[in-house]
Amino acid sequence: MVGLAAYGCYFPAARLTAAETERVWGSPIADLDSKPVAAADEDALTLAAAAAATIDGDAALGSMSLASTTLPYRRRVQIGVLARALRSGGDSLFTTEHTTSARAGTEALAVQLLAVRASGRSGMVVAADVASPTGDAHRAAVLGAGAVALLVAEDGAVATFEASAHHVAEDPGLDFVPAGESALQDVQVSGYTQEALGAAVRGAVEPLLHRLGRTPSDYRFLVLGTMPGRLLDAxxxxxxxxxEQSRPVWAFPSTGDLGAAGALTNLALALDTAEPGDRILLVGYGAGSGADALSFTAGESAGRGAVARALAGGRPVDALTYLRMTGRI
Amino acid sequence: MGAHVSVPMYRRTLAARVGLEGRRCDRCSAVSFPPRGACGQCRGRSLTPVRLSGVGTLQAWTYITAAGAPPEFAAQVRRDGGYHVGLVALQEGPRVAGQLVDVSDPEIGQPVRAVVRRLYEEEGVVRYGFKFAPHMGEQLPAEGV
Amino acid sequence: MGVAVVAAGQTRFGDHPTSGVKELFGAAVDDLLADAGTAVDLDRIDAAFVGSLSCGQGMQLGNFAPALLDDAGLPPVSALHVENACASGGFAVQQAVQAVASGQYRCVLAAGVEKMRDVSGDKGRYWLGISGDTEYERLAGLTFAGVFALIASRLLHDGAVTREDLARVSVKNHRHAALNPKAHLRRRLTVEDVLAAPVVAAPLGAFDCCPTSDGAACVLVTDSSIAAEFTDRPVEVAGWGSASDSLALHSRADFTRLDAARRAADAAYAMAGVGPDGLDVVEVHDCFTVAELVAYAELGLSSIAEAGARLRAGEFDLGGRLPVNTSGGLKAKGHPIGATGVGQIAELFGQLRGDIAQPERQVPGAEVGLAYNMGGSGASAVVTILRRAAD
Structure with missing residues (x-):
């Protein structure tokens, strides 16, 4: 059965801790214990390459999809450097790039599930985001940096894919960047934000449960994005x-908001903890709004500790170093 | 020409810089990296591309401060301070210079592995290439052919 | 056919804010003409070779050598720009020597000039290192300081030299330069000063690195048979050799060695019929302190392992067994790239004629001298052996 055959994560080594944030800014950021900070020579593409490199080399990829809202260029094909790094692309590599919202990760995964089913060849999904130095300080404070790679194959030894459902709506004013600008904007009306999120998630999850004839209690984990805890719970x-179904598979406290890589990083966390046979419901949400819901069953090869291993060995940085590394001073 | 690496010149080296493609001598089997026009061992000119593992051993290192960095690297120095550069003996034989990342105290003899990072940006074009990170013995991609 | 050096001139090395390359070149020619021990008629020059890397912007790049000859009022003879990075000057001298030895010309000017102090710090750093391996070493963030730091790192790790040995090269060469009015850096240093200097490329600090300098130098090379028409004390060019190596350190079999220097020296020794023991005074290419220690080994003056002890014992000091870099070397006399190798010959010319104006800087009775000039981190090397002509 088509599904996930391997997965891996990468996080930059530098970490800004809650204690340092509190020392300098006076109060910690809700739910955030620590977040990875990219080095000057890292960007979404190098993070993506590092995550992809954790997956055992399989040169016979038929397709690859990249998800990121912080690619180095706004216009041009950018997945090529990743294909180069993976030594792939020589013989007809189908690629897509997903860049407009945090939903990009599940968009990319959905595309790869289709591609693998159609071609019979393996596909890779790589999602990466890196805190952008532009944008308002409040929002930037929760932005982390990291990447996750999933190998999609006809034999999903890590998890098998069951079905998906998708939702789209028009919810203006949330988490957007106008054309020609670079800073994130938001109308900052918390009730509206929460309502739009809830509606989109429901809009994808309910039809999927209905189609599979399941209820929430059939699932061990509900995997959402790396959003603040208040929104996650809602x-x-x-x-x-x-x-209990969503908090254990929520990387946010140790990664911050990973944008397009958030939901798939949380999925990696779920695969790290799942027992064979556990059901996992993955939901990717993008402000604007759209949501993808995908249902998986954990296989024998899950439980590899990929997230914990990638997060191990971080190096704390002080606030001044953090501001310098992110180009703000 | 100076030290400027033009965009076409950068593109011609992408297979080596990002894909770690070297060349194996058809005569003596020695591997050259970075790729060269003739075998570094026997000077044979018939060479076949070969993918390298990127794993190697640190043979020498230096720490470059702002005073020692070429101006192309000023942006990196501004954000991350000085940087280490090492000379690495790759397990396939050849030796290459590269920046060292995620090290504070490099040791000659320590195992390292290649990672892809930004080298610098010029003409609005990011130049990507290999650097070396400490090799912790995690599972590695198999050596290609 | 014998070849002789019959006259030499050079500017002070250092800052020359009011002089461009033409003025520097002209000043070196004036210095050559001013030598009381020679009588030079510039109209006798048959050809000229001018070494320069042509650093920086804002200067004549194409037709560089004809432009200099024209401005200086030299005869409009065949003139060629010679470029082999930091060894440009040494190779210009070698071209002049070979042009005379071939029999085609009888009187050839070898010159070198560099204008390095016109550019900003960033542009200066951009140009430093353009003669290294630009595609890989440079893209690893290395300039020459970094490349030589890698060599030093390995030698220190292997216990071949100590950090203090590196510092002592600088201390010695600064001590020599303090006596040389043509030198760029004339401040005496202590080992502690060198160790305390800001790091440029660890383990090398600011006082392990040569400065960037303006300067020019020239020597007149003639057929030995006419040397007496210029001076009663010509200096014979007894032997010369040159060689190449991989630009990148990583491509060399042993990256702590400068193999081109060894091969160039072997050729020059064989031609001159002398060995390291026959030398009285030596000028070596010490762009970084570690380069001088490695040079001792390549020229056969000392093994690397013994270099530190010999340096400590003062063997290479003025007054020692074999004085090295009596001028102050690149480290302290300065390094106006194209002029450096020609300046080395000018220094030896003075030493072998007993003409050094400062008595404490003159090596008494020096008869044989060797100059070693290197391009980049050793991709090109040229060695010249001079011998005081028999009376």
Whole structure:
């Protein structure tokens, strides 16, 4: 059965801790213990290459999809450097790039599931985001940096894919960057933000559960994005899931907001903890709004500790170093 | 020409810089990297591309401060301070210079592995290439052919 | 056919804010003419070779040598720009010597000039290192300081030299330069000063690195048979050799060695019929302190392992067994790239004629001298052996 055959993560070594944030800015950031900070020579593409490199070399990729809202260029094909790094692309590599919202990760995964089913060849999904030095300070404070890679194959030894459902709506004013600008904007109306998120998640999850004839209690994990805990809990509650199903597979406290890589990093966390046979419901949400819901069953090869291993060995940096590394001073 | 690496010149080296493609001598089997026009061992000119593992051993290192960095690297120095550069003996034989990342105290003899990083940006074009990170013994991609 | 050096001139090496390459070149020619021990008629020059890397912007790049000859009022003879990085000057001298030895010309000017102090710090750093391996070493963030730091790193790790040995090269050469009015850096240093200097490329600090200098130098090379028409004390060019190597350190079999220097020296020794023991005074290419220590080994003056002890014992000091870099070397006399190798010959010319104006800088009774000039981190090397002509 088509599914996930391997996965791996990468996080930059430098870490800004809650204690340092509190020391300098006076208060910690809610739910955030520590977040990775990219070095000057890292960007979304190098993060993506590092995550992809953790997956055992399989030169016979038929397709690859890249998801990121912080690629170095706004216009041009950029997945080529990744294909080069993976020594792939020589013989008909189908590629897509997904760049407009945090949903990009699940968009890329959905495309690869289709591609692998159609071609019979393996496909790779790589999602990466890196905190951009532009944008308002409040928002920038929660932005982390990291990448996750998933190998999609006809034999999903890590997890098998069951079905998906998708939702799209028009919710203006949330988490957007106008053409020609670089800073993230938001109307900053918290009730509206939470309501739009909840509606989109429900809009994808409910039809999927209905089609599979399941209820939330059939799932061990509900995997959402790396959003603040308040929003996470509201989104889970809104479609009938509990904190116990979503909080254990929520990397945010140690990664910050990973944008397009958030939901797939949380999926990696779920695969790290799942027992064979556990059901996992993955939901990618992008402000604007759109949501993808994908249902998986964990296989024998899950439980590899990829997230913990990638997060191990971080190097704390002080606030001044953090501001210098992110180009703000 | 100076030290400027033009965009076409950079592109011609991408297979080596990002894909770690070297050349194996058809006569004596020695591997050259970075790729050269003739075998570094026997000077044979018939060479076949070969993918390298990127794993090697640190043979020498230096720490470049702002005073020693070429101006192309000023942006990197401004954000991350000085940087280490090492001479690495790759397990396939050849030796190459590269920046060292995620090291504070390099040791000659320590194992390293290649990672892809930004080298610098010029003419609005990011130049990517290999650097070396400490090799912790995690599982490695198999050596290609 | 014998070849002789019959006259030499050079500017002070250092800052010359009011002089461009033409003025520097002209000043070196004036210095050559001013030598009381020679009588030079510039109209006798048959050809000229001018060494320069042509650093920086804002200067004549194409037709460089004809432009200099024209401005200086030299005869409009065949003139060629010679470029082999930091060895440009040494190779210009070798071209002149070979042009005379071939029999085609009888009187040839070899010159070198560099204008390095016109450019900003960033542009200066951009140009430094353009003669290294630009595609890989440079893209690893290395200039020459970094490349030589890699060599030093390995030698220190292997215990072949100590950090203090590196510093002592600088201390010695600064001590020599303090006596040389043509030198760029004339401040005496202590080992502690060198160790305390800001790091440029660890383990090398600011006082392990030569400065960037303006300067020019020229020597007149003639057929030995007419040398007496210029001076009663010509200096014979007894032997010369040159060689190449991989530009990148990583391509060399042993990256701590400068193999081109060894091969160039072997050729020059064989031609001159002398060995290291026959030398009285030596000028070596010490762009970084570690380069001088490695040069001792390549020229056969000392093994690397013994270099530190010999340096400590003062063997290579003025007054020692074999004085090295009596001018102050690149480290302290300065390094106006194209002029450096020609300046080395000018220094030896003075030493072998007993003409050094400062008595404490003159090596008494020096008869045989060797100059070693290197391009980049050793991709090109040229060695010249001079011998005081028999009376």
């Amino acid at each position: 989104a889970a509650r809104g479609c009938g899931f509990t904190r």
